[in-house]
Amino acid sequence: MKSVRLDNVSKMFGTAKGVENVAIDVKPGEFFTFLGPSGCGKTTTLRMIAGFYYPTKGKIFFDNRDVTTLQPNKRNIGMVFQNYALFPHMTVFENIAFGLEVRKLSKAVIKEKVERAQKLVHLDKYGNRKINELSGGQQQRVALARALVIEPDILLLDEPLSNLDAKLREETRLEIKRLQVELGVTTIYVTHDQTEAMTMSDRIMVMKEGVVQQIGSPQEIYNKPANHFVASFIGEANMLEGEVIEISGSTVKVKVDSDLQVEGVLDPSADKPKLEVGKKVKLSIRPEAIFEGQGQNQLHGTIQLVEFTGVSINYLVKVGSATLKVMIINKGNQILNRGDSISLYVPEKGVYFINE
Amino acid sequence: MNTNQTASQQESWWSRLTQSKYFIYILISPLFLVLLAYVIYPFYQTFIQSVVGTEGAGIGNYKRFFSLESTANLEALWTSIYISVISVITCAIVGVTMAFLIERYEFPGRKILSILVLVPMALPPLVGVLSFTFLYGESGIIPRSLQALFNLESVPFSLKGITGVIVVHTFTMYTYFYLTASAAIKGLDPSLEEAATSLGSGRIRIWIKVILPMLTPAMVASSLLVFMIAMASYTAPLMFGVERTMTMQIYLSRTNGNLDMAATQSTILSIVSISFLILMRWYQGRRNFQNQSKGISVHRTELRTPFMKYLSMFLSFIGVIILMLPILVLVLISFSVDGEWTIQIIPPAYTFDHYIALFTDERTWRPIWNSLQMSFVATIGNILFGVAAAYAMIRTRFKGKALLDILIMIPWALPGTVVAVNLIAAFSEPSVFSFNQVLIGTFWILPLAYFVRHLPLIFRSTSAALMQMDQSVEEAARSLGANWWYTFRRVVVPMAFSGILAGTLLAMVQGLGEFVASILIYSTSTMPLSVAIFQKMYAFQFGTACAYGVLQILLIIFVLFISQKLTNGKAGAVI
Numbered sequence: 048m049k050s051v052r053l054d055n056v057s058k059m060f061g062t063a064k065g066v067e068n069v070a071i072d073v074k075p076g077e078f079f080t081f082l083g084p085s086g087c088g089k090t091t092t093l094r095m096i097a098g099f100y101y102p103t104k105g106k107i108f109f110d111n112r113d114v115t116t117l118q119p120n121k122r123n124i125g126m127v128f129q130n131y132a133l134f135p136h137m138t139v140f141e142n143i144a145f146g147l148e149v150r151k152l153s154k155a156v157i158k159e160k161v162e163r164a165q166k167l168v169h170l171d172k173y174g175n176r177k178i179n180e181l182s183g184g185q186q187q188r189v190a191l192a193r194a195l196v197i198e199p200d201i202l203l204l205d206e207p208l209s210n211l212d213a214k215l216r217e218e219t220r221l222e223i224k225r226l227q228v229e230l231g232v233t234t235i236y237v238t239h240d241q242t243e244a245m246t247m248s249d250r251i252m253v254m255k256e257g258v259v260q261q262i263g264s265p266q267e268i269y270n271k272p273a274n275h276f277v278a279s280f281i282g283e284a285n286m287l288e289g290e291v292i293e294i295s296g297s298t299v300k301v302k303v304d305s306d307l308q309v310e311g312v313l314d315p316s317a318d319k320p321k322l323e324v325g326k327k328v329k330l331s332i333r334p335e336a337i338f339e340g341q342g343q344n345q346l347h348g349t350i351q352l353v354e355f356t357g358v359s360i361n362y363l364v365k366v367g368s369a370t371l372k373v374m375i376i377n378k379g380n381q382i383l384n385r386g387d388s389i390s391l392y393v394p395e396k397g398v399y400f401i402n403e
Numbered sequence: 404m405n406t407n408q409t410a411s412q413q414e415s416w417w418s419r420l421t422q423s424k425y426f427i428y429i430l431i432s433p434l435f436l437v438l439l440a441y442v443i444y445p446f447y448q449t450f451i452q453s454v455v456g457t458e459g460a461g462i463g464n465y466k467r468f469f470s471l472e473s474t475a476n477l478e479a480l481w482t483s484i485y486i487s488v489i490s491v492i493t494c495a496i497v498g499v500t501m502a503f504l505i506e507r508y509e510f511p512g513r514k515i516l517s518i519l520v521l522v523p524m525a526l527p528p529l530v531g532v533l534s535f536t537f538l539y540g541e542s543g544i545i546p547r548s549l550q551a552l553f554n555l556e557s558v559p560f561s562l563k564g565i566t567g568v569i570v571v572h573t574f575t576m577y578t579y580f581y582l583t584a585s586a587a588i589k590g591l592d593p594s595l596e597e598a599a600t601s602l603g604s605g606r607i608r609i610w611i612k613v614i615l616p617m618l619t620p621a622m623v624a625s626s627l628l629v630f631m632i633a634m635a636s637y638t639a640p641l642m643f644g645v646e647r648t649m650t651m652q653i654y655l656s657r658t659n660g661n662l663d664m665a666a667t668q669s670t671i672l673s674i675v676s677i678s679f680l681i682l683m684r685w686y687q688g689r690r691n692f693q694n695q696s697k698g699i700s701v702h703r704t705e706l707r708t709p710f711m712k713y714l715s716m717f718l719s720f721i722g723v724i725i726l727m728l729p730i731l732v733l734v735l736i737s738f739s740v741d742g743e744w745t746i747q748i749i750p751p752a753y754t755f756d757h758y759i760a761l762f763t764d765e766r767t768w769r770p771i772w773n774s775l776q777m778s779f780v781a782t783i784g785n786i787l788f789g790v791a792a793a794y795a796m797i798r799t800r801f802k803g804k805a806l807l808d809i810l811i812m813i814p815w816a817l818p819g820t821v822v823a824v825n826l827i828a829a830f831s832e833p834s835v836f837s838f839n840q841v842l843i844g845t846f847w848i849l850p851l852a853y854f855v856r857h858l859p860l861i862f863r864s865t866s867a868a869l870m871q872m873d874q875s876v877e878e879a880a881r882s883l884g885a886n887w888w889y890t891f892r893r894v895v896v897p898m899a900f901s902g903i904l905a906g907t908l909l910a911m912v913q914g915l916g917e918f919v920a921s922i923l924i925y926s927t928s929t930m931p932l933s934v935a936i937f938q939k940m941y942a943f944q945f946g947t948a949c950a951y952g953v954l955q956i957l958l959i960i961f962v963l964f965i966s967q968k969l970t971n972g973k974a975g976a977v978i
């Protein structure tokens with residue numbers, strides 16, 4: 048268990064930018080996730096931590112040891128690759144034993160550790176199987192066992208679930224989390240799937256085009272997105288822009304257009320956006336923060352689209368010039384039809400001002 | 404404490420070195436050094452000899468080559484080109500027709516034909532030509548049987564001269580067209596044709612507009628290849644007595660002691676061959692003619708009328724006979740008693756002695772043992788060089804990759820005769836690259852020649868295997884704590900093993916059958932197998948010569964079989 052610190056790390060590929068000024072501090076035992084769309088530099092950052100790339104600028108520390116240019120085989124990391132990268136010419140047992148053999152442990156110790164690792168990932172009976180005789184999920188678990196058996200200081204996972212089907216993905220997700228909690232190993236996890244990131248992580252770093260957008264716990268990222276990109280990338284959000292017409296204490300009133308005015312409270316803990324009467328401001332309202340009925344921030348609109356998912360009823364509602372996504376939890380309420388008018392309200396804590 | 408410190412200092416010095424971006428150049432320099440010593444330097448020496456001849460420096464030799472007073476050289480150049488062009492045309496016709504018949508039609512005998520169609524690949528050059536002279540030469544079995552059958556005054560036909568050369572070329576080289584064409588035809592999506600038909604295209608239109616354009620890249624590549632190989636052909640002109648070809652001229656100039664002229668002719672032939680190599684690389688780079696679609700089963704048209712069925716049966720029977728005859732005749736003659744076969748149609752007396760002698764008589768066993776040893780030594784060199792070069796080429800980044808690639812491929816384009824002449828020019832005198840030894844006349848010169856000639860084989864088969872191997876597997880090993888060397892040993896080599904082995908076996912049998920360079924530089928104490936066959940032929944010991952030949956063929960068939968298994972039927976890519 049070690050901490051990982053990236054000190055303003057940048058990576059250039061020739062003149063093309065990989066990532067820029069990444070500064071993070073992963074605590075011992077923490078589950079830390081890099082989240083972002085394809086090509087945003089997640090893998091690049093992870094590979095610098097693993098030692099497959101050297102940063103163009105900045106330094107990397109494990110605890111207080113500078114490992115910026117240390118060879119990958121000297122870092123004591125466990126890494127799980129997107130395509131698993133299992134050794135096709137070896138059996139399951141030999142794959143898992145590889146890292147232990149490198150460490151020159153005795154045969155008996157290796158056997159014992161490998162068997163324990165196999166149990167851990169529920170592959171006890173599969174030691175003699177060839178890799179191509181395993182299903183995708185089993186291969187995934189071999190890769191995990193192989194990375195964990197060496198008792199790494201840091202576990203790195205690069206989109207480990209992306210090659211699995213939906214059902215298996217959920218199962219394996221729980222499995223990885225269980226192992227991580229059980230072993231307490233510092234884990235850095237790369238994904239572009241926000242559900243994975245939200246459910247597994249202690250903290251998330253959201254990236255876009257090589258630049259860090261926000262670092263925070265899943266709740267912070269979801270409830271207090273730092274900018275437009277984060278708000279729309281994580282979950283769904285109604286992004287609105289309007290003019291501040293009144294500030295009283297921490298309550299701010301914004302006019303989006305003549306039919307749509309909302310009031311919200313500024314979050315005392317967050318950095319305060321510089322708001323002034325007459326200035327433009329961006330705000331985000333999550334679909335589930337909008338309720339049907341009468342209350343604060345009363346709105347009236349017309350339904351344009353109805354979607355029933357079972358858990359919820361999703362409406363697209365036209366309010367003034369804006370179209371809002373609304374999600375009503377299904378408690379057996381009457382489902383409205385396209386063209387019906389609907390009354391909605393937004394409690395003031397559902398309105399979030401974006402600091403941009 | 405103290406030692407600890409030095410150790411860690413050394414470590415940091417080492418890791419600084421290995422992390423430097425110039426470190427890779429230290430690693431690849433041995434590869435370039437080998438190429439410099441055994442490919443470029445010999446080539447350069449030949450060139451020097453051609454311009455700094457015994458009669459003083461200058462381009463005199465080249466003037467003489469192109470002079471219109473004694474036109475022997477120009478004639479040779481012309482004949483070589485002429486033979487090559489005709490060979491390309493005949494090979495294309497035979498190869499493509501075979502490919503279409505076998506890939507597109509279902510007829511009795513198709514299966515067996517589709518296997519036997521590759522038989523010519525199993526014939527080592529010398530042995531192939533030999534069997535042709537036994538079969539179709541002036542006193543060959545076929546012409547004589549026809550003569551006897553129809554009571555003719557003289558044989559109705561016989562293979563000789565340029566025609567003989569072209570027939571042999573066609574038989575041995577059509578496989579290049581066959582392989583690429585059948586790959587291309589397999590890749591032709593039948594739905595394309597169906598689409599064209601559904602759009603109202605007639606058969607001929609489909610051929611011109613759809614099928615031919617899709618085959619063109621494969622055809623161009625094979626044409627260049629066959630042209631190059633035909634230019635380099637030496638055995639066929641030798642056996643059919645066509646002296647006016649470039650390779651024969653080089654051989655004659657050498658045996659007449661006109662070394663400057665031999666060097667000049669070699670240089671000119673090399674330039675032609677290398678230009679073709681570059682043309683070919685350029686064309687391959689420009690167009691990717693690989694078979695892209697996988698697993699699309701080709702519809703085979705069934706022949707319906709009984710007449711067509713019988714006709715096709717008859718024709719495939721003839722095809723099978725023609726393909727099998729060369730091997731059958733070798734086997735037959737290998738059992739014949741030496742010296743007994745004179746004017747009869749087939750040998751009159753038979754014995755098993757030649758095969759026993761192969762392994763028991765010291766004098767007949769000697770050439771086999773020599774060839775095994777020399778081929779083994781050369782192959783070890785090829786493995787070391789080929790695997791290292793393939794790894795550097797596929798897995799690392801450095802400036803000069805294209806140069807390395809072309810330098811490795813050059814020996815493949817150079818005619819064996821030229822390789823021999825180059826080595827003679829370079830190593831008749833002590834040089835740094837031969838550790839101050841004269842190599843000509845020693846054991847080492849032939850393994851060196853085999854090493855140079857077969858340089859690309861293991862390189863290519865290993866590169867192909869490495870290309871299919873995901874780099875992240877190596878990274879996984881590194882992340883588990885394995886250093887570079889351990890990763891290379893435990894992961895890279897085992898995973899590329901089938902590729903390495905396929906190339907190794909191929910290099911080994913090619914070494915065992917090598918004739919063209921051997922005949923120019925062998926020394927009597929280390930006479931290789933193929934030269935022994937050649938000499939037995941001229942001593943009229945046909946039985947022994949053919950027994951040697953059969954042994955070679957068996958080895959090649961064995962190797963082809965293994966590499967077919969190893970590469971899942973993609974052995975064609977290795978060859």
Ligand SMILES: Nc1ncnc2c1ncn2[C@@H]1O[C@H](COP(=O)(O)OP(=O)(O)OP(=O)(O)O)[C@@H](O)[C@H]1O
Nearest residue numbers: 060063064065084085086087088089090091092239
């Ligand atoms: N070896 C390389 N050479 C040049 N550019 C590279 C290299 N590796 C990555 N890049 C570039 O750096 C940027 C970040 O790539 P990276 O692989 O880190 O993205 P990612 O976030 O992992 O994306 P994905 O989700 O698709 O895996 C991309 O624009 C990519 O094209």
Ligand SMILES: [Mg+2]
Nearest residue numbers: 089090091205
């Ligand atoms: Mg990635």
